[in-house]
Amino acid sequence: MLYLIGLGLSSVEDITVAGLKAVKQCTRVYLEAYTSILMAASKEDLEELYGCEVILADRELVESFSDTILEDADKVDVAFLVVGDPFGATTHTDLLLRARSLGIEIKTIHNASVMNAVGACGLQLYNFGQTVSLVFFTDNWKPDSFYDRIKENRQIGLHTLVLLDIKVKEQSFENMARGRKIYEPPRYMNIETAALQLLDIEDLRKEDVYGVDTPCVSISRLGSPQQKLVSATLSELANIDSGEPLHSLVILGNRVHEMELEFLLEFAEDKEKFKRAVEVEIEAGKTKLIQTVEDEEED
């Protein structure tokens, strides 16, 4: 049996009771260690709670050597641990399809991930559109497909959850070219960088998708005792110190109810400014709605 077990957001004890039971009966335990990190727990912490060795699975192992992970999994129990939920942003579909083709039974134990726990900011999950990812820009590589996605969301009033890049066990271009297995130190995008990169693309594309005054919520260390939410405009977020990882960001749409706004204001330093920013957003939404109705009447 292949157990796909979600570890939740932050500490060793965020695993479910059922998940812990399952992992304790497994012969081999792998931890997917390249799409996210468990913020407040080391490999050793996990090994102590589970009472067994935890094998770190990097991208190479999961994507190129999945048969190593799946070896004998038709006879013994193997655990594949994933931070958050096993079907979070990355679904590991290739590993599962491979397991299926080998006739290996699969059991999933779900857990919280940023995709649902983002509701902690108080915005209804119903009003979120598609989630986007933001990768670290370089001088000559600024992939901006997220901009079109945010545009689609905002045109219909929806919020956008922006997931921020993490780079774990990455090689420099030179080391890769020379085949040297030397890895760069891990990097986690912070809120400041994310806000600057977002504004950078608005400056380049100029389609008025969002701007310096667009209301946002920064979400740092979600689900940990050090969790911090900040309600602020995009330009304010470009100037905060968001601290330790992990971070993500919500760009608000115009579907914000009074009670949600009240909830968000608790996280705003300049409450009046944030309130005004949200009101402008809502007002713009109403104008667009009237415009759309007029357009349709003309048709």
Add this chain to the structure above:
Amino acid sequence: MLYLIGLGLSSVEDITVAGLKAVKQCTRVYLEAYTSILMAASKEDLEELYGCEVILADRELVESFSDTILEDADKVDVAFLVVGDPFGATTHTDLLLRARSLGIEIKTIHNASVMNAVGACGLQLYNFGQTVSLVFFTDNWKPDSFYDRIKENRQIGLHTLVLLDIKVKEQSFENMARGRKIYEPPRYMNIETAALQLLDIEDLRKEDVYGVDTPCVSISRLGSPQQKLVSATLSELANIDSGEPLHSLVILGNRVHEMELEFLLEFAEDKEKFKRAVEVEIEAGKTKLIQTVEDEEED
């Protein structure tokens, strides 16, 4: 301290290790019992694991008598248990705002909910648009605002998660009018009803948002050992027997990758038919994309 604790999807053991620890130290434990149900666990099962009494909190208690729940929570620990994640489809913002105003500290322990565990069907969560709810129709009440939301999602190629109505502790109109506290037996919408209601609204609105051949995935008893997924067209789903609750439904958009399709086919009875339905969907998406580009060029 007010602990908001997510119970996850199905069994008593879906609570996290941290959540169980917290609930065991609480003086009073409430279970929110009107927006969802824990499929494979009774109140007694919970009480046995927690070693304490669990008080069922209906809508009236949470919305009108929240001060009863919050009594003394500045001095003792009170748990408010929510099936799924505490910030799932319903965020209980009013309860939290009230707790805040009373100066009560709040701690959230997250868990899986259908909003992220829906990824189990193999579709990337990135390609889901806004989630919608479908309520039970009556002869003269067919609320159809979900139709506009699904339209918005499908116009930009996104999948839609459709949450299906549950009715717990509801009064008949007559009993309510006469002030008799007699409640109807609980009802949970199944896949067949959902599919029929969706097609009913398409028949009435005729905006060609979806149709009998639109590919969907039905998700029954998610996260339980009896979990069952069915990939089928909407009209096929109107004729299945989806069995015990809970159920939800995904209406596919046109952003489906080859590997996702391969994953979905495992859940299809008529694989060829489903594959064709998805291919038609993708093809229609491409046509619309070309159309949009032409329109923009004309502008």
